[in-house]
Amino acid sequence: MISTGFEVSPPQADTITDYDERNFVTYLRLLDAVAEGADWREVAAIIFQIDAHAEPERAKTVYETHLARARWMARAGYRQLAIQR
Numbered sequence: 357m358i359s360t361g362f363e364v365s366p367p368q369a370d371t372i373t374d375y376d377e378r379n380f381v382t383y384l385r386l387l388d389a390v391a392e393g394a395d396w397r398e399v400a401a402i403i404f405q406i407d408a409h410a411e412p413e414r415a416k417t418v419y420e421t422h423l424a425r426a427r428w429m430a431r432a433g434y435r436q437l438a439i440q441r
Contacts, residue, residue, distance in 0.1 A: 362404050364414065365421040372436050376429065383426035390423065 362382075367373045376383075382403060389399045397408035400415040404422075408415035 362418060362422070364417055366425040368425075372429075372433050376425070376433065379422070380429075382422065383429050386419075386423050386426045387430060396420075 362379070363375065366379065367375050385403055386399065389403070396419045397415065400406045400408045400419045404415070404418050406415040406418060
């Protein structure tokens with residue numbers, strides 16, 4: 357396993373975390389990839405630098421948990437950013 361700088365699962369807080377702020381662009385890239393219909397294995401390789409063939413469970417978990425957090429940011433978290441600015 358190679359360390360990529362990403363947690364297996366981002367923090368699941370009701371507020372934006374430091375991790376969220378560091379990975380804001382990652383979340384946007386994930387949402388764009390999903391909107392374009394990209395295969396999750398390709399997304400895991402490109403964004404998270406995880407080979408889904410070598411580490412399928414880890415790749416899928418990192419992809420799914422970060423996508424869920426990206427969707428939360430798009431649905432609710434962005435409001436906190438607007439208030440902070």
